[in-house]
Amino acid sequence: MTTRLLRLVSAPLCALALALSSGCAPSGGAEPACVQAVPRDDNDRVTIGLHSDLPGWSYAPDDASWSGFDYEFARWLGHYCGFTVTPTRIASAQRETALISGQLDLVIATYSITDERKDVVSFAGPYARTQQGVMVRDGSRIAGLEDLAGHTVCAARGTTSADQLVRFLPDAILDERDGFGQCTRALIEGDVDAVSTDQLILYGFAAARSPLQEEAEGSLTVLDDVFGHQELYGIGIPYGEVRLCEALTEAIDAAIVSQWWTDAFENALPEVTSPEEFRPADYERCTDGGQA
Incomplete structure (x- = not known):
């Protein structure tokens, strides 16, 4: 289980991140809020729950062969926020339990934002809609x-x-x-x-x-x-983590307005002819009580 520590880390080096230049903080500018807000262990690792059986989204026939938009988005987030992703397989029915128990730090698993789920977990986003x-x-x-x-x-x-x-x-x-x-x-x-x-x-x-x-x-x-x-995909986070929600929503905004989102979407789902139909335009507010 990841040790939950809020640690100051150096801003991610955009030049080292593959295809991430459009999503990085400006050179010499303020580092993204998620650099400080995202909890991580002593080795800057963040445990993220992902499906492993969804081709195009997060697919892993073995632990060394992850692919798909959700997985690439988790990697992008790691570069942008300065942490290393530890991908962990999660089934849909286990997502809330894993966040509540602390088994996972975040969930990026085609996780639809619903009022019922927001009673027990919070969400940042959305980053896609369908x-x-x-x-x-x-x-x-x-x-x-x-x-x-x-x-x-x-x-x-x-x-x-x-x-x-x-x-x-x-x-x-x-x-x-x-x-x-x-x-x-x-x-x-x-x-x-x-x-x-x-x-x-x-x-x-x-x-x-x-x-x-x-x-x-x-x-x-x-x-x-x-x-x-309409289904809105968000990042699942522990209930009531408003600061984390705000920081991750800011990071998501940087991703979806950049060329990275379009390129990653088209690479993961090349048969979809109109990616813009699935790019979200509106965000919910991060508030007390776990509402994202």
């Missing part, structure tokens, strides 16, 4: 949301995806699994008829270079239809 979509196999008779009635649709436990599926498409049959990687394999094997979660996550699974798309022999397809409320 809505819920549906993925099927080529040749499926499911061509739109109206076709899901009576069909089995998989969603991950502990996610807003399962909740929205029940609320907005009550005639579909919900099948919950421990992660969307398991859901996608169930779709490939014919155990479920569709997978439903954030459209951005589905784009990652259906990308041409996704391991699961290769496993499906190129047959995974994301429908154009979306439903439900």
Whole structure:
């Protein structure tokens, strides 16, 4: 477990950070607030919870092979705020518990900001936005949301995806699994008829270079239809850490207005033709009581 210390550290050296120049503090200017605000251990390491089964977002077939937008964003944050990322695998249903217990310092795991979650953890951000979509196999008779009635649709436990599926498409049959990687394999094997979660996550699974798309022999397809409320991805932090929230939100702002955000997004999700649709424009305020 990471020792929680607020330590003064030197400002990150932008010249040493790959593709990060547009997100660094101006030379000779004030260092980013997150340099002092982000807790770290004696070796400047910060333990960050990441999914490991979401191609395009955070995917790790082994501990040395992380990739995806969330993982690259965690690395960017480390360069910008002057710490080393210790990536730690986390399941969706475990995110709040891991933050509350102190097992993790931060969570960057397609973590949607919701009022219910803000009762127990806080959020900085958002750094991306999306809505819920549906993925099927080529040749499926499911061509739109109206076709899901009576069909089995998989969603991950502990996610807003399962909740929205029940609320907005009550005639579909919900099948919950421990992660969307398991859901996608169930779709490939014919155990479920569709997978439903954030459209951005589905784009990652259906990308041409996704391991699961290769496993499906190129047959995974994301429908154009979306439903439900807008999902805003934020950085999960311990409840009530207002100073940390403000510092990280300032860092997120530096990232999303820079060329880095666009380049990283396009590299992680090359099939998405309009990245700007998913760039957030508004921020929630960091306030007392854990609200971010």
